Amino acid sequence: MIVFELVCPKHHRFEGWFASADDFGHQKGGGLLACPTCGNTAIEKLPSAKIRKLEPVEPSPAPAKKAGPPAAPVQAAQMSPAKLNELIDYVLAHTENVGSKFAEEARRIHYEEAPRRDIRGTATREQTEQLVDEGIPVMPLPIPPRDDWH
Incomplete structure (x- = not known):
């Protein structure tokens, strides 16, 4: 899985999850990507931070669930x-x-x-x-x- 930050010509930003970078290219080329806010299909990928592989860490007990922002991205x-x-x-x-x-x-x-x-x-x-x-x-x-x- 790979996550890209995407943007439409109206500057609406959103995330897209893809099986691979090639999968993003195929979906974009096939017109399958659309802005969830305005429906525009001229989607571009924004530069993103590099992911560093960290050393494995011993799992710790799950913290008590606390209130927070919505789990899914929402405009x-x-x-x-x-x-x-x-x-x-x-x-x-x-x-x-x-x-x-x-x-x-x-x-x-x-x-x-x-x-x-x-x-x-x-x-x-x-x-x-x-x-x-x-x-x-x-x-x-x-x-x-x-x-x-x-």
């Missing part, structure tokens, strides 16, 4: 307001806010110059594109100020 626009609030609350509770230093800190973590942890902050579109080009996984998630919530 924020498709979520009910209650679920979107739940997702935002989870992100706020389980990430460190690094503010405007997001791009810098994401690079430091990626290049193992800082401890690995989940962070959030602000970045320009250009900074976000540079991070993606470097293979650093980022997920834009606009979190409005609480007064703007409905």
Whole structure:
């Protein structure tokens, strides 16, 4: 199995799971891929981070299940307001806010110059594109100020 981050011409991003890179090519060439948001079939693969094979680790007991974000990827626009609030609350509770230093800190973590942890902050579109080009996984998630919530 291989997972690719995909994008349509309207900049809707989503994941695609394929048996192999060739399988992705066959599905794309056959017009079998479509954006789940708008249905566009002009799908492109985005650059992704390299996966490093790690040493095997002894299995540990499964931690108690806790509330978290939805298990399957869902577009924020498709979520009910209650679920979107739940997702935002989870992100706020389980990430460190690094503010405007997001791009810098994401690079430091990626290049193992800082401890690995989940962070959030602000970045320009250009900074976000540079991070993606470097293979650093980022997920834009606009979190409005609480007064703007409905």
